[in-house]
Amino acid sequence: MSNDSSTLSQDAAFDLLSNARRRLALKYLLEQDTPVGIDELAAHVAAVENDTEIEQLDEKQRKRTYVSLYQTHIPKLAKAGVVEYDPDERTVALNGKLPTITSYLSSGDPSDEWPRYFLGVSIGGLVVHVLSVLLAPQFSAAVGMVIILLFTVLSLVYYRSSRRHIRPVVSRGAEQ
Incomplete structure (x- = not known):
């Protein structure tokens, strides 16, 4: 070289x-x-x-x-x-x-997938919540809490994942 x-x-x-x-x-x-x-x-x-x-x-x-x-x-x-x-x-x-x-x-960063996960939970949560309000209003508060719980779990997984990876091609083990 x-x-x-x-x-x-x-x-x-x-x-x-x-x-x-x-x-x-x-x-x-x-x-x-x-x-x-x-x-x-x-x-x-x-x-x-x-x-x-x-x-x-x-x-x-x-x-x-x-x-x-x-x-x-x-x-x-x-x-x-x-x-x-x-x-x-x-x-x-x-x-x-x-x-x-x-x-x-910088190519192929798996962190590019996280916005899709958050968007999926948002859209799915909105649809489920609207359906629960329309079809079973007595359960809409519980459904809302489940959606909030899903976002909390997803956020914790994202936080943990982002602390472990600097870049996608960077593995945590050190090859000698």
Whole structure:
């Protein structure tokens, strides 16, 4: 892979994105405006992988992630020209080949399905509620409560799902 090309081939992009830890690192770097220290990057990636807050990480989790980023993943991303790595400062930042990578990171997002779920429950709930008011008014309050309960459950499932996934192609496990 050459650093002087402004884009990556599809195969090169898929190779870089084939590892969950690299996808998590790239996603985090996408959200940053300035170079990020490897310590900070490793802490963020480890927290996502372990489904916890950064403050809750133990030293082993941080170190395992730091070492793999430092020795394997960041050098691979730098060699491909996707990131700029400053070994003296131990900082990483995205660079010119980002459009090729992000086009694959953002495709097919399962979160696009959530509006359909909410719309389905809304329309279904409205139809059922109107029918209950017209046909069995004594049960309309109970039907309304069931609809509210459905929305509550759906919202909780959505909340839990959105905390686990940064992007659709990002799995929580870290492949080494």
